[in-house]
Amino acid sequence: MTSSSSVAIAPEALRDTLAAxxxxxxxxxxxxxxxxxxxVSPAHYLEAMRILRDAPGCQFEQLIDLCGVDYSTYRDGAWEGARYAAVSHLLSLSLNQRVRVKVFCPDDDLPVLPSVNALWNSANWFEREAFDLFGIVFEGHEDLRRILTDYGFIGHPFRKDFPLSGHVEMRYDSELRRVVYQPVTIEPREVTPRIIREDNYGGLH
Structure with a gap:
């Protein structure tokens, strides 16, 4: 027999519960x-997340994902809002429901948001990833450092203005007998695929 708590609530009803x-x-x-x-606004982000975790009818015990987003080229640059956002996905096992939470950083030049790591410890690596790849700083995170890129990496590679070749390259210097970093020596170029115009190419008619 299925208990009532295992039946997912309709999204409109969930919206009304969360709004209240x-x-x-x-x-x-x-x-x-x-x-x-x-x-939610960045000023109310931490308290809103606490409510979503603890309030009756919410009870989102798990943060299952948190990622950064760069909206600078969204809709071919027609986006007029803040550039950076953090998007979280919360799960309530007890009530069988999910919600997505989106918060925009108030400052494009220095994107900062409160950390929710004290509410869900799963946020630890997620926030470090968003910091590493997008440069979003999570205030209150006790160990905010890069997690995917190298120690000497410069910049944040998921930002839309980050060059495909990067800013620095790494090589082993046999004279110094160690790894060194230097500016990228690869010339940026656009590769145009060869277009085959032969008649009956590959036996196709």
């Missing part, structure tokens, strides 16, 4: 493809 719990800490809600997304 969050109050003015929620900027807006979007229901699309059966999923609920709540937008």
């Amino acid at each position: 719990a969050l109050g003015d800490k929620a900027l807006r809600f979007v229901v699309r493809l059966g999923e609920v997304t709540v937008f």
